[in-house]
Amino acid sequence: MGERRRKAVENVVGGALGFAVGVVVMGLGMKALEAVGADPLVFVVVLATAGGGFAYGCVQAGIAAVEAVSLYDRARRHLRAGRWEELAPLLRRLLEWDELFPGFDHPRTVTRRRALISVLARLDRFAEAGLIAERNIGSLSRRLGATHPDTAEARDVARLLREAALDPSVAEVVREAMRART
Known part of the structure; x- marks a missing residue:
């Protein structure tokens, strides 16, 4: 249609x-x-x-x-x-809805951000994925605390995405990790 x-x-x-x-x-x-x-x-x-x-x-x-x-x-x-290019804008729009209606720090919003980060990383859009990962750090810090394991993992993901945006060798490692994920 x-x-x-x-x-x-x-x-x-x-x-x-x-x-x-x-x-x-x-x-x-x-x-x-x-x-x-x-x-x-x-x-x-x-x-x-x-x-x-x-x-x-x-x-x-x-x-x-x-x-x-x-x-x-x-x-x-x-x-x-597995149509990542078509999926990214749809996830972005769904994320906009989630940030408004359950809320910016709601667990579903955080999960939807993780999904969008994964899709953007598969598309080699590491800088964009890193910005969204930074938003997740803020949400997880407010909801769970700065020392919670989920917050620490989000911090690691954001750091890795920032590095992948700048260094092609790190980008290749991230690409391989994305391919290995189901």
């Missing part, structure tokens, strides 16, 4: 999903207003102000949810096929 067509399908499905959720929640809110005996004019004011913005937010959230599921599905297919 082409990129434009896939995006259009994501928008339609996500928009419909979000709109349905918005309608249900607004309907419940209107029932609550009715239950407390609110004036019919209040219905119109609430629907016109809060309802419109809420519906728009629900549609956008639905689109975002469908996009995230689509990204994850495509990333898994590229991973299984």
Whole structure:
């Protein structure tokens, strides 16, 4: 499926999903207003102000949810096929979502960064991978402490990637290590 067509399908499905959720929640809110005996004019004011913005937010959230599921599905297919060049931008986008929604220091975000580091190293993009590894050091230090073994390992990975970006012999060692990994 082409990129434009896939995006259009994501928008339609996500928009419909979000709109349905918005309608249900607004309907419940209107029932609550009715239950407390609110004036019919209040219905119109609430629907016109809060309802419109809420519906728009629900549609956008639905689109975002469908996009995230689509990204994850495509990333898994590229991973299984070993298509690293196509996988890298998808992992980067998923990482952006993770940094926002579970959080910058969340374990899933750290794991997703490790996956992106591995893919970038396979593509010989050591400097870029090193920058992401530095972000992992910060997250692990805040979450686990500076002396934790996972933090120390992340520090070693970042150092090795920095060296690989500067020294072709170190880069070859890293390439061999990547090939040996399953």
